Amino acid sequence: xxxxxxxxxxxxxxxxxxxIVGEIIKRFExxxxxxxxxxxxxxxxEHLEKHYADLAKKPFFPxxxxxxxxxxxxxxxxxxxxxxxxxxxxxxxxxxxxSKPGTIRGDFYVQVGRNICHGSxxxxxxxxxxxxxxxxxxxxxxxxxxxxxxxx
Ligand code: DAT
Ligand code: MG
Numbered sequence: 001x002x003x004x005x006x007x008x009x010x011x012x013x014x015x016x017x018x019x020i021v022g023e024i025i026k027r028f029e030x031x032x033x034x035x036x037x038x039x040x041x042x043x044x045x046e047h048l049e050k051h052y053a054d055l056a057k058k059p060f061f062p063x064x065x066x067x068x069x070x071x072x073x074x075x076x077x078x079x080x081x082x083x084x085x086x087x088x089x090x091x092x093x094x095x096x097x098x099s100k101p102g103t104i105r106g107d108f109y110v111q112v113g114r115n116i117c118h119g120s121x122x123x124x125x126x127x128x129x130x131x132x133x134x135x136x137x138x139x140x141x142x143x144x145x146x147x148x149x150x151x152x
Contacts, residue, residue: 006036006079007087008129010118013071015108021074024104024117027090032150033080037130037139045069050132063113075133081151084119084126091119 011024029035043051048068055061078087092103096115099106109115120126130139144150 003082004080005083005123005126006077006130007083007126008118008120008133009076009078009087009091010133011074011076012068012114012116012118013073014067014114015116016072016074018108018116020108020116025074025076027104028076028078028087031080031086031090032146033078033083033087034142034144035140036077036079037134038074038076039134039138040072040074042072043069043075047132051129060113067113077130077134077139084121084123087119088121091117 009024009028011021015021015024025035045065048065049056052061052064052068055064058064080086090104092099092105094112094115096105096110096112099109101107104117105115120129
């Protein structure tokens with residue numbers, strides 16, 4: 001199947017503290033995406049600086065890294081048809097005012113600096129992020145029995 005993609009989704013410390021880990025996982029499961037990898041962890045400042053390297057010059061960068069290192073995160077890889085683009089739609093917009101109800105951000109956050117969940121913004125960045133957060137052997141190869149009911 002073409003456009004089968006993997007995306008890196010990460011529940012941020014506020015998502016963990018606010019108890020919406022299950023809710024976010026549920027949305028990706030119910031959509032029909034396949035879980036390929038998941039870990040609950042405390043990320044180091046150094047690791048988060050690498051993850052957000054593209055934003056290093058932004059004024060909010062130090063605060064962003066401090067917030068992301070302030071508690072545990074849930075790092076995940078989800079796979080399926082157009083998973084990167086559709087994952088971003090499920091996530092909602094960066095600007096809270098633009099995040100529609102029904103999206104993760106639209107339903108659960110009001111300020112850009114506490115926005116619950118990360119999702120890769122392109123196939124290329126997804127591949128980079130997956131390689132940063134997971135070892136190749138942590139990515140599980142499996143076929144869900146639901147596949148014929150999700151894809152024609
Ligand atoms: P996104 O997470 O929607 O991909 P991004 O990659 O541009 O957005 O920025 C990464 C994170 O940085 C974002 O989730 C929250 C934070 N951020 C972005 N713009 C910000 C701003 N203007 N003020 C404070 N934090 C910001
Ligand atoms: Mg981004």
